[in-house]
Amino acid sequence: xxxxxxxxxxxxxxxxxxxxxxxxxxxxxxxxxxxxxxxxxxxxxxxxxxxxxxxxxxxxxxxxxxxxxxxxxxxxxxxxxxxxxxxxxxxxxxxxxxxxxxxxxxxxxxxxxxxxxxxxxxxxxxxxxxxxxxxxxxxxxxxxxxxxxxxxxxxxxxxxxxxxxxxxxxxxxxxxxxxxxxxxxxxxxxxxxxxxxxxxxxxxxxxxxxxxxxxxxxxxxxxxxxxxxxxxxxxxxxxxxxxxxxxxxxxxxxxxxxxxxxxxxxxxxxxxxxxxxxxxxxxxxxxxxxxxxxxxxxxxxxxxxxxxxxxxxxxxxxxxxxxxxxxxxxxxxxxxxxxxxxxxxxxxxxxxxxxxxxxxxxxxxxxxxxxxxxxxxxxxxxxxxxxxxxxxxxxxxxxxxxxxxxxxxxxxxxxxxxxxxxxxxxxxxxxxxxxxxxxxxxxxxxxxxxxxxxxxxxxxxxxxxxxxxxxxxxxxxxxxxxxxxxxxxxxxxxxxxxxxxxxxxxxxxxxxxxxxxxxxxxxxxxxxxxxxxxxxxxxxxxxxxxxxxxxxxxxxxxxxxxxx
Amino acid sequence: xxxxxxxxxxxxxxxxxxxxxxxxxxxxxxxxxxxxxxxxxxxxxxxxxxxxxxxxxxxxxxxxxxxxxxxxxxxxxxxxxxxxxxxxxxxxxxxxxxxxxxxxxxxxxxxxxxxxxxxxxxxxxxxxxxxxxxxxx
Numbered sequence: 001x002x003x004x005x006x007x008x009x010x011x012x013x014x015x016x017x018x019x020x021x022x023x024x025x026x027x028x029x030x031x032x033x034x035x036x037x038x039x040x041x042x043x044x045x046x047x048x049x050x051x052x053x054x055x056x057x058x059x060x061x062x063x064x065x066x067x068x069x070x071x072x073x074x075x076x077x078x079x080x081x082x083x084x085x086x087x088x089x090x091x092x093x094x095x096x097x098x099x100x101x102x103x104x105x106x107x108x109x110x111x112x113x114x115x116x117x118x119x120x121x122x123x124x125x126x127x128x129x130x131x132x133x134x135x136x137x138x139x140x141x142x143x144x145x146x147x148x149x150x151x152x153x154x155x156x157x158x159x160x161x162x163x164x165x166x167x168x169x170x171x172x173x174x175x176x177x178x179x180x181x182x183x184x185x186x187x188x189x190x191x192x193x194x195x196x197x198x199x200x201x202x203x204x205x206x207x208x209x210x211x212x213x214x215x216x217x218x219x220x221x222x223x224x225x226x227x228x229x230x231x232x233x234x235x236x237x238x239x240x241x242x243x244x245x246x247x248x249x250x251x252x253x254x255x256x257x258x259x260x261x262x263x264x265x266x267x268x269x270x271x272x273x274x275x276x277x278x279x280x281x282x283x284x285x286x287x288x289x290x291x292x293x294x295x296x297x298x299x300x301x302x303x304x305x306x307x308x309x310x311x312x313x314x315x316x317x318x319x320x321x322x323x324x325x326x327x328x329x330x331x332x333x334x335x336x337x338x339x340x341x342x343x344x345x346x347x348x349x350x351x352x353x354x355x356x357x358x359x360x361x362x363x364x365x366x367x368x369x370x371x372x373x374x375x376x377x378x379x380x381x382x383x384x385x386x387x388x389x390x391x392x393x394x395x396x397x398x399x400x401x402x403x404x405x406x407x408x409x410x411x412x413x414x415x416x417x418x419x420x421x422x423x424x425x426x427x428x429x430x431x432x433x434x435x436x437x438x439x440x441x442x443x444x445x446x447x448x449x450x451x452x453x454x455x456x457x458x459x460x461x462x463x464x465x466x467x468x469x470x471x472x473x474x475x476x477x478x479x480x481x482x483x484x485x486x487x488x489x490x491x492x493x494x495x496x497x498x499x500x501x502x503x504x505x506x507x508x509x510x511x512x513x514x515x516x517x518x519x520x521x522x523x524x525x526x527x528x529x530x531x532x533x534x535x536x537x538x539x540x541x542x543x544x545x546x547x548x549x550x551x552x553x554x555x556x557x558x559x560x561x562x563x564x
Numbered sequence: 565x566x567x568x569x570x571x572x573x574x575x576x577x578x579x580x581x582x583x584x585x586x587x588x589x590x591x592x593x594x595x596x597x598x599x600x601x602x603x604x605x606x607x608x609x610x611x612x613x614x615x616x617x618x619x620x621x622x623x624x625x626x627x628x629x630x631x632x633x634x635x636x637x638x639x640x641x642x643x644x645x646x647x648x649x650x651x652x653x654x655x656x657x658x659x660x661x662x663x664x665x666x667x668x669x670x671x672x673x674x675x676x677x678x679x680x681x682x683x684x685x686x687x688x689x690x691x692x693x694x695x696x697x698x699x700x701x
Contacts, residue, residue, distance in 0.1 A: 119583060122582075133638060134635040134642075135635045139583075139633045203584075248587050335587070335682075338683040339681035340683045373681065375634070451591055459686060469685070483664075484634065560607070562605070564594055
């Protein structure tokens with residue numbers, strides 16, 4: 001971005017400054033540490049200058065917002081036109097309780113819904129399955145059938161809000177239930193908007209809510225991509241997620257690289273299944289973490305957009321500019337919250353949320369201060385939403401597009417992120433692609449190593465966590481916590497048993513048989529044939545456990561390689 | 565003075581229930597190993613029955629249970645119950661995860677010796693095991 005001549009002069013001047021000004025200063029007042037590192041343990045230099053941005057071209061690498069390579073943002077006006085969607089993740093107990101929380105959040109000015117499901121739902125078990133004991137409604141809402149989904153969205157006009165559903169292994173089933181509720185509300189398919197997470201690769205890498213072996217699981221994901229491309233043009237069929245990879249211990253760079261590598265695999269699979277890249281790439285969205293290290297996070301978001309644009313345009317030869325866009329949701333880092341002095345988490349969340357906004361996110365969830373201990377109370381969740389509103393309306397950061405562009409530090413970090421990601425892509429390719437890399441445990445090991453290194457740094461006090469290894473207090477701070485009604489499990493099981501008694505049993509059996517036939521034929525996978533069958537089963541009030549069991553029978557279950 | 569040979573402490577690190585968050589369990593497993601203990605990691609999705617059986621079979625001195633799904637109030641006491649039924653309640657059981665203070669008191673009453681919450685160090689957990697498991701022959 002500077003002439004070679006200028007760079008040369010800046011380098012010479014920097015050497016002079018180091019000798020004349022810096023050296024005597026360091027003698028009198030040494031720095032606080034020998035090395036400075038980011039939250040990801042990446043080295044951070046004392047000072048960045050244009051000499052740290054060699055061979056970079058403003059038009060090629062940054063350009064203008066709303067144009068390739070989108071480093072500066074996906075919209076030409078960014079938050080001057082429309083703020084990001086404040087989308088708070090919520091769900092607990094039964095559909096009745098979560099429906100009440102949804103309505104409350106919409107009244108408080110939230111702009112879209114985001115559903116958290118409990119573990120039995122995430123793992124494809126009905127609430128009365130022995131493995132579900134103690135877990136029903138605990139970390140999200142319990143959904144067993146369309147009957148629960150009808151209650152969950154009762155009184156919420158689904159043609160007007162968009163809904164994100166954090167569900168992966170059974171994503172196709174929960175999506176089918178949502179579509180069926182929309183059918184009952186009379187919302188036409190072309191108006192149904194929202195997102196299913198549906199990113200199965202990150203389950204094997206980090207979140208571990210996998211059920212089936214990798215290949216049939218990927219085919220099921222591809223099937224939903226095809227169904228979306230053919231029938232639901234406003235639905236994001238995969239939210240390619242770095243969040244869980246990061247929370248499992250990855251560095252910012254690993255989060256970026258593994259997530260985009262997963263994204264590339266989904267694109268390849270959909271192309272193999274016969275879709276044109278431009279027919280589905282615009283409906284792929286992303287989901288990243290925002291951790292405490294403000295500049296590193298901003299650089300990660302900017303690098304992600306530039307990388308994805310280059311990959312989709314150059315590698316996959318997409319022609320439609322909407323295919324090149326990396327649109328993303330972001331969530332503040334749950335893993336950065338502490339149980340000690342929980343009020344401090346409000347400040348952490350504010351910094352993390354600011355990182356997401358300065359990074360140019362399209363939607364954002366802010367964690368509540370109590371989430372190191374439990375699901376959030378209504379009061380704590382409201383403070384988290386207000387934090388976003390303060391950033392949006394009071395801080396001024398929304399007044400201009402990509403305000404940190406041109407910072408020598410942020411641009412150098414953005415470049416490093418991009419280069420580091422290409423290096424990871426090469427390593428994954430050398431291992432035979434992402435599926436083989438996962439089978440060999442490569443990303444899992446990288447993440448486990450990073451998590452351990454970070455924990456050791458905290459214990460050595462190389463990394464300071466306020467209230468944990470410095471500025472600790474003897475007295476414990478008590479804050480009110482949400483407790484999930486234990487009776488919810490019993491109520492949910494009663495509902496489920498009542499449903500099993502009252503539905504048309506023959507219709508359920510027939511629909512599950514039809515689904516089984518579709519799942520058996522290997523050549524039929526990834527051909528948009530499973531989704532219509534799942535929809536039929538859902539409409540017949542087959543439970544999600546019953547539907548997932550059909551695939552368990554046909555495909556078997558996955559066991560992961562043991563990596564510590 | 566009698567000669568006492570210190571034996572390696574054996575610890576089972578277990579993930580009960582459906583929760584897949586294994587960052588904490590893996591970090592603890594590796595830290596214990598680095599601290600010279602013998603560590604057996606069960607992997608994910610273990611029922612309390614599987615955990616109790618593994619602990620007895622492996623003849624461990626301590627069990628570390630990790631749960632971030634909120635189901636700890638069912639899963640942890642159930643492991644204790646099974647150990648007691650099988651006469652193995654001399655095994656020191658401790659837990660970790662996103663667990664409210666109120667529940668910690670109840671878990672301790674149910675026999676869980678210690679509960680570590682987010683922010684706790686591996687050093688504290690190692691210290692706890694060393695103090696509570698004395699292994700000499």
